Amino acid sequence: MKHKTFFWFILPSLAAMIVFIAMPLVSVVVQSLHVEHEQVMVVTENCGPFGCEEQTSVDAEATAKLREEKPLGRFNGLGTYFDRGHLATAEVATAWSERASLGDFFKRLYNLPLYKAIAFTLTYTFVVTPLVIILGLAIALGVNRVTPALKGPTIFVSLLPMIVTPLIGSLILFWMIDAQGIIGKSLQFLFDDPELSLKASPTLTWITLIIYGIWHSAPFAFVVFYAGLQSVSHETLEAARIDGASRWQQVRYVVIPHLMPLAIFIALIQLMDNFRVFEPVIGFSAEANAPSLSYIIYNDLKGDVIRFNSAAATSLLTVVGVIILLAPVLVRTWRDFNRKVV
């Protein structure tokens, strides 16, 4: 297609993307480079049902004037990125120089909020993504062999975990794994440990969240693989069967290579989605044990004092993280594209 035609074709989408994605991103970048003005404080006498006392409060007029002059606040450069709530360069340097051992260094690193969130988010991403692909493939292969009469209902049931809203699904599972819920009680019975609590231990909370993540995303992989399975060449399969290949060998040498591009596609989508894991953390009230990057952004934006600048810096660090994660896949796709054009 001519470049000009292509340009006119994508113009509406491009305009929408610029307005709704690019411009807010620029705004977030600008916000992350600023901090609030210095608050002008005065001592005033405040009275209430419990008596009067002298207290510090903000001089609203003076602060409002400062804000009118410079609405964005004070320019802070990259200061917010390096403070304790984000990359914490000073604290990391101290932890490195004062470390007793490598384990001690990581323990100190884990104490910092961003690194704790990164640890969970990366673990979640790199455990859930491959397991989703494997489970999705297994389900697709299984459903493919079901008798045609039962295929419809089986596909429906297999898709249900993805259709259930993440917040509702995780809340229901949260109640079930409670010490008095059906799964919690059953596990206590199975392991003969009346003190067993899935919510109390960080390790068990991580495992619960990861299992939930796999359960929720597997149908997506199943749907994509199932569609791909319909286009596997029957002649190649037939030839393999004639050559004496077992069922597993057929899958390994014919089906999987055919589905490889789809697997890469699913990996791409899953890497992006899992890196932004958020709803399970809320649904399972797991912020104590398993904060994720999206959760700490949300945490900055709620409450009495909304920390826009801090949230903006964490958002950009998350974007950088996603770019780093996807870099290998994008580079490979770019190379394939260039090769084809040539």
Place this chain on the structure above:
Amino acid sequence: MFLKHTMLASGLALMATGAYAGCGLSGGNVNILGNEFGAIQAIVAKAKECAGDGVTIESNLTVDHRDIQVAALTANPAQYTSAIVANSSIVPLLNDDLIRPLDDLVAKHGQDLQPNQLITIDGKIMAVAFMANAQHLFYRSDILEQVGVEPPTTYDEVLAAAEAIRAAGIMEHPFAMNTKTGWNLGEEFVNMYTATGADFFKPGTAEVAINNESGVAALNMLKSLMEYSNPDFLTYDSNATQALWEGGQIALATLWGSRGGGILDDEGSSEEVVASTVLTAAPALNGDTPASTLWWDGFTIARNISDEDAEATFVALVEGLGDDVVKANNDEAVWLSPAYEPGPASAGVAATAQAGAKPYPMLPFMGLLHTAAGAELTEFLQGAESAEQALADVEAAYTTAAKEQGYLQ
């Protein structure tokens, strides 16, 4: 034909001029934002009876009100005409100058309000309080009798009572507090630290000063209490602890006084639990001060609205605070009204106030310390770090946030 039209028109005009809404208002839009519990629902329901003939009254009562109030009231015109706040949630509204002084409205319509209901900041009335609240001790008198322990007045006595209950095999985890990571956990730390009498900040500055023996004492007591609490304590908010109490699974708890009405009513619990639930003052720590902070709830009026809306809102809400509402909902809260009759549901808050509990500090940067404590104390309670390290983490997190928000340089 002409006569008929004139008759019709004049008839309608007569009807219209004689029509006022029930509260003497002639117009205005009222939109109330607040928390969602019984007392506020009762007030807003009564306020809504002022609607009609040009006065519209809407409300949004949600537990997430603190998250949306600043943004909603910054808009011009403000999204809500009134925000129902407490001592800590009024601070961001004051900092950003989002609420208007009520002196003239109180002079015009507030003759029935008590002087101790008027919250004045720097001489100007900024809010009208209607109830007091505090966290305090709830205990099961039947279980304490069973193990032969006196009702505790200090947290050391609470620990002893919990140990006795566990040793007698009645309950493995007899104690609970609102220790959910976040605002709830921060509140428990603030309450416990207040009992030590130490200051949170260096006087006159925004520099935090909690990494001292008072802070360590407060944290160690919290940890000891959690040994007698269900291992899931980091997910317990007010609703979870109330459910535990009503289900008869705990014998000692530190809960909000405003939960008293719901616990002592005849819904959601059993006769045995309700009959033996006693509300008493918050226990002390190592002195005489109860480990609790006093809270008031009140309403404010937004700045970015028309004067007509402001007046309509004030009148409607003062109607909502009338004696009939207080009498009908006597047990929902500790009302700051002469029509209120103290009962068993308010005994705890009254006793805590009398024992000398201090009000929650209304400092502009207190919220930052509260958030930092709620986030950083989790690892200490899980046994993963020492008290000093936890306090250092809280101070570091607070200092970062305070610098970013401009309270520290």
